[in-house]
Amino acid sequence: MIMNKPKLGIIFLAKINHQKEEIREMREYYLQRFAQCEEADVLIPEDLILEEADAVKAVKDMEARGANAIVLVVGTWIYSSVAISAVNDIHVPFILYGLSDKIANGNFGASIQIKYVLTEMGKKFLYLYGEARDENNIDTMLRFARAAWVKEELRNKKIATIGGKCMMMYQTQVNEFDWKAVFGLDFPQYDSLQIFKEMEKISDEEAHKVEKEFLEKVDKVIWEADNGEKLESDAIFTQAKMYLAFLRMKELYHIDVFANKCMPEMSALPYGYGYAACLATCMLNEAGIMTACEADVPAGISMYILHLMTGGQKVFFADIGRKHKSGNGATFFNCGTAPISMADHSKGVELWPIAGNIADDALPNEYLCGKMKGASIKFELETGKKVTILRVGGNGDTLRMHVANATTIHRDVAPDEIFGQRWPGFGLEFEHDTKSFFDHTVGHHYSLVFGDWSRELKYLAEILGIGYVYDC
Numbered sequence: 001m002i003m004n005k006p007k008l009g010i011i012f013l014a015k016i017n018h019q020k021e022e023i024r025e026m027r028e029y030y031l032q033r034f035a036q037c038e039e040a041d042v043l044i045p046e047d048l049i050l051e052e053a054d055a056v057k058a059v060k061d062m063e064a065r066g067a068n069a070i071v072l073v074v075g076t077w078i079y080s081s082v083a084i085s086a087v088n089d090i091h092v093p094f095i096l097y098g099l100s101d102k103i104a105n106g107n108f109g110a111s112i113q114i115k116y117v118l119t120e121m122g123k124k125f126l127y128l129y130g131e132a133r134d135e136n137n138i139d140t141m142l143r144f145a146r147a148a149w150v151k152e153e154l155r156n157k158k159i160a161t162i163g164g165k166c167m168m169m170y171q172t173q174v175n176e177f178d179w180k181a182v183f184g185l186d187f188p189q190y191d192s193l194q195i196f197k198e199m200e201k202i203s204d205e206e207a208h209k210v211e212k213e214f215l216e217k218v219d220k221v222i223w224e225a226d227n228g229e230k231l232e233s234d235a236i237f238t239q240a241k242m243y244l245a246f247l248r249m250k251e252l253y254h255i256d257v258f259a260n261k262c263m264p265e266m267s268a269l270p271y272g273y274g275y276a277a278c279l280a281t282c283m284l285n286e287a288g289i290m291t292a293c294e295a296d297v298p299a300g301i302s303m304y305i306l307h308l309m310t311g312g313q314k315v316f317f318a319d320i321g322r323k324h325k326s327g328n329g330a331t332f333f334n335c336g337t338a339p340i341s342m343a344d345h346s347k348g349v350e351l352w353p354i355a356g357n358i359a360d361d362a363l364p365n366e367y368l369c370g371k372m373k374g375a376s377i378k379f380e381l382e383t384g385k386k387v388t389i390l391r392v393g394g395n396g397d398t399l400r401m402h403v404a405n406a407t408t409i410h411r412d413v414a415p416d417e418i419f420g421q422r423w424p425g426f427g428l429e430f431e432h433d434t435k436s437f438f439d440h441t442v443g444h445h446y447s448l449v450f451g452d453w454s455r456e457l458k459y460l461a462e463i464l465g466i467g468y469v470y471d472c
Contacts, residue, residue: 006149009062023075026132055086069148074111098129147459155184163261171443172296175395192265198245210240239279261295276374278336286339331411333425336376343379352422381426393442400467
């Protein structure tokens with residue numbers, strides 16, 4: 001789990017010759033309230049800030065101490081310049097908070113007019129107002145700080161594409177100029193052959209150990225399906241080697257996220273390996289190393305954002321499969337890459353032979369082989385769980401997050417639909433009609449985590465200066 005906590009700085013502004021009882025009481029309350037805070041480390045100066053120069057210095061000091069976000073609380077009437085100068089050269093996101101429940105020489109009005117000036121100056125910030133002990137505002141501050149921390153964590157991270165663009169999926173690629181400028185990410189690319197070469201350095205003993213640990217998490221292995229398709233005896237073993245090879249690549253090249261092109265280089269027999277990378281990808285995601293299929297860079301970034309934002313939760317990468325025939329439901333699934341720990345274990349976790357000739361989709365006719373080797377995982381999510389799904393899409397002025405909240409339900413898959421029956425998946429029920437969600441989609445791959453993280457993602461989009469589209 002990611003244990004890092006954001007740092008939130010809180011500065012209390014007042015005027016030297018004005019009533020200060022309310023702002024002093026608020027500061028004392030915050031000192032006690034945040035003393036044992038688990039969500040963030042909170043920095044509070046030793047006293048109220050009364051002078052413009054001191055306000056500027058306090059902000060600089062907090063930035064130097066690693067604050068990811070700063071809150072300026074306007075507790076009395078103050079000259080606008082005290083707050084405006086403090087944040088004019090700020091390098092982290094900030095919140096302006098107007099104490100509004102008691103009249104302390106015009107504190108609320110002062111914050112309102114400062115808000116107006118900062119808005120006219122083109123500053124990006126969050127404005128709050130309320131009582132000294134407003135828990136909703138405190139919750140907002142912590143969520144905002146979390147979003148600001150994620151923005152900083154993304155800087156200079158590496159999302160590595162293994163292979164090239166998969167099956168002409170334009171939406172899996174990005175304008176690297178735009179995405180580097182906004183997210184600070186780097187986009188190295190490596191050939192699949194490098195994974196195969198690293199696999200040669202993995203001992204059988206290491207791979208068998210990983211294979212054994214993996215199988216202990218599986219309830220049932222279907223070695224032969226009813227239609228005669230068989231699972232090779234070495235399918236889990238060779239995927240364990242691939243997983244360990246990915247770990248070597250991560251260390252060798254300081255990679256943070258993978259977007260792996262499995263088809264056809266890994267999955268198709270004519271290329272010499274012939275095993276789909278489903279299990280290796282599952283193992284990576286289980287280990288907290290976000291790995292997307294089909295060289296989908298936006299999907300990998302979406303997964304990583306959710307992983308960071310949630311403090312290290314596991315993330316489910318899935319295709320939009322179908323709209324349910326009735327109600328506000330939709331089915332999602334993917335060919336076996338989801339982390340097993342997300343499964344509803346009361347329904348079991350199974351391994352199945354890879355279905356059909358899926359690898360042939362990426363091959364010219366003369367190389368059609370009719371079969372690829374390997375295994376896929378089948379499991380369901382627990383129903384009735386509140387979830388957040390995300391995909392980042394677009395470039396330049398269209399760059400945006402598409403976020404939705406929904407509740408898990410049974411997926412809609414017929415018994416004769418092999419892909420849906422053998423792959424991990426879930427159904428989602430939206431509060432409103434699914435049309436809005438489908439109209440807003442930015443690709444077919446979406447990432448899922450448990451819980452409602454829509455507000456944090458909205459703050460992150462605002463901090464990054466990109467669009468935010470929400471459905472539920």
